[in-house]
Amino acid sequence: MNATGGETSFADLGLRSELLDVLSGLGYEEPTPIQRETIPPLVEGHDLLGQAATGTGKTAAFALPVLQRMLHAGSEGGPTTLVLVPTRELAIQVSEAFHRYGRIMGARVLPIYGGAPIGRQLQALKRGVDVVVATPGRALDHIGRGTLDLEGLRTVVLDEADEMLDMGFADDIEAILAATPEDRQTVLFSATLPPRIDGIARRHLRDPVRIEMGRTAAERESTPLVEQSAYLVARAHKPAALGRLLDIEAPTAAIIFCRTRDEVDQLTEAMNGRGYRAEALHGGMEQEQRDRVMSRLRSGTADLLIATDVAARGLDIEQLTHVVNYNVPSAPEAYVHRIGRVGRAGREGVALTLVEPREHRMLKAIERVTKQRIQVERLPSVADLHARRMELTRAALEECLLQDDLEPFRVVVESLADEFDLMEVALAAVKLAHEASGAALDEQEIPEVAPRSVDQRRGQREGGGGQDRERYGRGPASGMARLFFSVGRSAGIRPQDLVGAIAGESSLSGRDIGAIEIADRFSLVEVPQAAADEVIDALRRATIKGRRPTVRRERDTRSRRPR
Known part of the structure; x- marks a missing residue:
């Protein structure tokens, strides 16, 4: 617990002030469950076997302790850390994360994978690097050439180990580990723990700390009776997909959860640019700012609240109808907490989750823990959106006919009826009402993607x-x-x-x-x-x-x- 008696903070995990400043600057407010469990034993130098799926924050869980050890030891010529990953895509992502967290200390990070010019990799290795993030085949190639020196290695990380085994890298991994110092720290992360993973752990990990995320806490929670659905969408199209879903759902009020402060600010700006009344809420705001945001939401002058988990803790908004997970939550219990904000006291609620293809396994983990099916739906098409907007125009006109005093407008209709057919006049009025609602905007189809199941x-x-x-x-x-x-x-x-x-x-x-x-x-x-x-x-x-x-x-x- 932290000094104020609240939730665990990054400062409670034993990280140095330099890294805490970096995390604060990036907008990270609190560690995810895997980070809370993993960082302290890794900082202490233990080997670790962790079961955690994509999207749980495991990259920071191993990157931060690695960088902390670099702060203690300083930089040398050869790499001190080797991270093995199954794909080029993941090698780039992990390298970018190390750059973000380690920029302040000048960490030298090199991704090594096929398809990139090997000459550039050789030059970087010759100049000296601290962290190498590599696919097994290319790492073994460099070891065979004598261009990847592993003598000074202090930490080896196997990320998404089950996927590396599925892709046939078992022999490569064994050969690489055999070439590393015996006193290294070894960290293994896997979404599943089949016998083959246990075999690697027994052969290469020394008395490891074992961490399995995403079961006990969530199983103790009762998942609210909320209509739940998910939509597969590529990262680049997520703002457009969110706008499309909000147009179709037309929530009275919605809360949209993001991972970081920066993501909250960027998405708030994007949604306001699309014509929504969105407000940001995160830990970097003063209490007075937070109060103003909540007042706008409760008074109806704002209809979207875009927030981090920390900032939204304890909120109870009576008119809330929708919860949107802009990312798959970092742990099943976080999903349960989020969607619990709708469907209270007998009120109906809707929970929507935007899922990137690589996060699909995390969605399945949430289903297993909550014992509820989350239906993966097709994103609404442009035709669906147009039909929904026409439906809303009709509903608005119907409400106007039932409730409003229309007599002052009779003279306009009667004067036009002398010159035009009455049906034509009505059609023109509906067209104007439809366009005035913003429903005539041009839209592009959002490409469909498939899960990496x-x-x-x-x-x-x-x-x-x-x-x-x-x-x-x-x-x-x-x-x-x-x-x-x-x-x-x-x-x-x-x-x-x-x-x-x-x-x-x-x-x-x-x-x-x-x-x-x-x-x-x-x-x-x-x-x-x-x-x-x-x-x-x-x-x-x-x-x-x-x-x-x-x-x-x-x-x-x-x-x-x-x-």
Whole structure:
């Protein structure tokens, strides 16, 4: 607990003042559950095995202790920390997080992944780095070249370990860990803890602290009877998606939860720009400002409250009809607390959650803990929005007909009726009312995205269903190119090995890869036509199961088709 008897703060976790200043500047107000449990033992130097899904704040949970150790020890030539991640995308995200948190101390961070110029990576390694964030295949490549020096390594982090194993990186991980100092600190995070993860932990972690997030506290909570739904949307389209949902739902008052102060301020500005009456609420505001915001919401002069969890704690707004999670909450119990703000005392409530594709597993974790299904809906289309706006125009006109004194306007209608058909006059009046409500705005369709589900990834790695396999007799699927790999079953190659190599070395993710066919001496893999040359170039120096295969576009291999 902190000094005022409130919730745990970052200062209570043993972090140094330099890092606390950085977090305050970034707008982080309180640690997430995984950060509260993880940071103290990591600061003390313990090994750790943590079960936590994407979106729980685990990057900061391991990055902050790593940076704290750097503050104590200072910077040297070689890296002191190696973070292994399954994909290029995650390597970039983790590197950016280290840069944000470690900028004040001049932390030197280098992402290493396939598809990026290796010359630039070699130059950075030669100059000296503190933290290397790498995909396993590319890390092993640099270790083999002698360009990644692990002698001074103090910490190794395996992030999303289960996904790395699913992608066929088990042998690479074992080889990398074998090349690191025995007295290192080892940190392993995984969304699930299958026996294979336990096996790695037993072999490579020393008396680890075990942390499993997202069950006990939430199971003690009773989830309110609220209509709950979620919408899959890419990060770049989230403001537009939020506006679309608010237009469709037309809440009396809504609270929108964001993770940080900066996100609250940016979203408030964006929503006001779209014509909503939005107010921000976060811990960086004085009490007088907070009181003014709440007064506007309760009086109806504002209809959206955009807030952090800390700032919204303890609020009870009677007219609140909707809760929106702009991000999937960091833990299931946070979700329960948030949606509990509607549906009170018999009032109806609606909870909406915007889910980025990588956060889909966290949504499933919330469902397991709350024992309630959160329906994943399709985002409303432009046509849906137009229909809803027309419906609202009709409702407004109906209310006007039932309640208002319309007599003063009779002379206008009668004078127009002398010149135009009465139905035409009515249509023109409805058109003006519709446009005056702001309903005539141009809208663009928001692209649909698919969740990165385990089943979907597994299906792609196994080459899809029968239809995919039949495609090989007819050529690749539309928009796809087929690549030839000069390794097959005799080299122990499995679908996940090929997926792991491609996703680790190129800009493609597992879901971009199509059907896979493996013969004794070669393999065929479908990739998007536009990315084929990039994949070939990225895999030119890569190894798969210890071999460096020839990779090229498929020629006439029909006579060698696997049976």
